[in-house]
Amino acid sequence: MTVTGQADHSGAESDFNPMVNPHQEDPHPFYRRARTRSVMFSPSVDAYLVCRYTDVHAVLDDPETFSARLAFPFIYDNPPEVVAELRAGGVPEQRRLVDEDSPRHRQIRALIDVGFSAQRIRSLMPVVWRRAEELVDRFTGGTADLVAEYAGPYVQGIINAVIGFPVEAAERVETSTLDSFTLSNPAAPVEAKIDAARRLGEFTRYLQALVDARRAAPRDDLISVLVHGADGIPGLAQDGAVHGIIRGTRIAGFPTTRDAITATTLLALQNPAVHEGILREPTQTIIKATEEALRRNPPNRGVFRVTTREVELGGTRLPQGARVLVLFDSANRDDTVFPDADAVVLGRPNVHDHVSFGRGLHACPGAPVARAEIQVALRTLFGRLPGLRLADGFEPTYRAIHLVRGLESLRVQW
Template identity: 35%
Template sequence: MTSSRPTIDFDPFTPPHLIDATELLARARRETPVFYSPPLGTWVITRYDDIVEIMRDPASFSSAAAITNVPAPPPAPILEVLARGVAYEPNSVDLDPPGHTVTRKFITRAFSSRRVSAMEPRITEFAHELVDRFSDGEADLVAEFAYPLPTLVIAEILGVPTRDLPDFKRWSDEWIVLLAQRGDMPRLIAAAEAIVEFQLYVAAMIRARREAPRDDLTSAVVAAADELDAPPSDALLTSLLMTVMFAGHETTTSLLTNTVKLLSQHPEARREVLASRELVPAAIHEALRFDPPVPSMYRTATRDVELGGVTIPAGAHIQLNFASANRDERYFEAPDVFDIHRAERVRPLSFGHGIHHCVGAALASLEGRVALNVLYDRLPGLRLKPGQVITPIPSATVRGTKQLLVVYDGRRPREERG
């Protein structure tokens, strides 16, 4: 064990690491699997085993601040704006047991295998409706399909009116900005103001469902909470539903975009998927490993702890780099190769692990399967538009792109399959 602090200037918010950190992370796994990143102000964990060990030990590694790369609270002007809204409370992804156990039960019921399977016809209909609006030869896959599809799905589950969906896009974008805390103060204040709008909107939904329940997840969560001997506060329910809304569409948008992009960049895999649609789930699984929509999450050390031969001090902010773990040579053969026929039984960490495994994983996978089948059924020759520069979103917690231009050879009717 050593008390020294191995350091690497890793910054996923700026080039070159924003574009591709594969080489740096591979070298870190070999030589410095646990290191400190001065640009982030966090420790970074790169190996699969170490990340799993951390996620299995919430007593030593708290999930507090799990979704932000910034260990310190926001600056005072930001806190002043946020004080106008609903006080944020840790609720699921950033909550440790025993509180996590209680709140997770509310959400797990809504994403049971039976409920998820029952959503397939609606997801299929949404996907077709979106493709119906495409022009005959070119589209922005993010704006016209990959963003609206999961947004429509999670909105229906939660009971959010379609007319309010444009606000959700704006609120989600601003939440990413606020979590990163990158930018000048006016920009961050604008993001905080948007989050206050989001909070007040969800809080109003909770009050409305308590007075007049509907057949939706929001009503179910409120009812389940109110039945407890010690009901959680409306502030906690607000934070919980905000998290579900955000995670329920933002990460799936990236999953859809990344999968289409990777299949376009690997034409042999694309040809195989087109020839045998049974390979669609495998293609999605490999896309999740190769370019995960959630590349990292965070923990806080509750005590001095030794990991990878290095002592991480109590109170340290720690990045669990899922993108690196998913390419750990100890578990994945030829990890930098996109291979839809992988034989490894180990599960990538793209949906988390253990008590924090994503409750919406089955829904996201279903949306991915339906989306790919509809796109390839309806859009012959679907491929990336040549010459475009694909720039990732500057975020350590969401790996996607704001735009992905695709071209295709016309649109088939719904019933026709190539």
């Protein structure tokens, strides 16, 4: 193995912290510098940063060397007082799909693919269209926050329906998602984690009641598929495994799609040619705008992996057990792959080469339904409100969440 360098540990210039500025609001100046250098170690995320497109591909295409299962901490790796609350609540310690390696990944992925099949997506489309129309109907006063009043409740209703959560449980389910984020965030205060663990115990009991109900009487939802199996694929034998996959699917399917909708809408409102194209030729323009927004601002910043052996990456030798952070939003603006990468270019010939939905073994199973949700949301929004524009004085700001980058709000008027 030829090695041309060691990992860069040069301090502040290589440190990356998405929870604080300037990286929280705009990480791209840092990414541009990072792509000119070798793999760098960031103390704030305790990982080597993988920023170049070719290096991101190298990691995602080699799951045997770059393990998902070893990369994410167990929620039971939290401080003892947090673990005590988790145990008291009976919260199962189970992996999500994104945390699994083969061969276990294969069975779970096959079941989730059934839950997100093309047939299932087609059957959901009336619900998707109806939900978008209902939310626009609620707008009053000529102004709205499209995060809180449109994209959030829109995606929440759809992913909950796919999983099998009843409409009246929306607030409870959303709280559980936020609690899961808190428990996996190394920077969250211990007191907040204790409260999150306590609530997650209550949610565990609620979810178990749904699992028991589906075991007795299956429905057309993901919980039933996971419990009973489908298409010759056996269901999951342990209820705890069902809990882990459901929690992970809700985490993966809600904030990312919500933030992709608002990112695409912001792109259209900040670029008059895109807005005009949507009004003139909505179907094709929205499809192109969706992909360009996903490339420029992927809602999922990236994923962690851990090396299972010593390996060379981007000319740098990494030891066995090294933690790496694969940064999708950096790879998607690599000028060696996407010329003029910071610009908005509709109809890029290689736009679908972006890695916003991952790649290979862990490519997002919900990508087709996410694209459908984004396109329906924009078609409805701009169709109903052709005069839509950003609210006077609005400046985009972004949430401080570990691996999810989304707008705090998107205030508009018409």
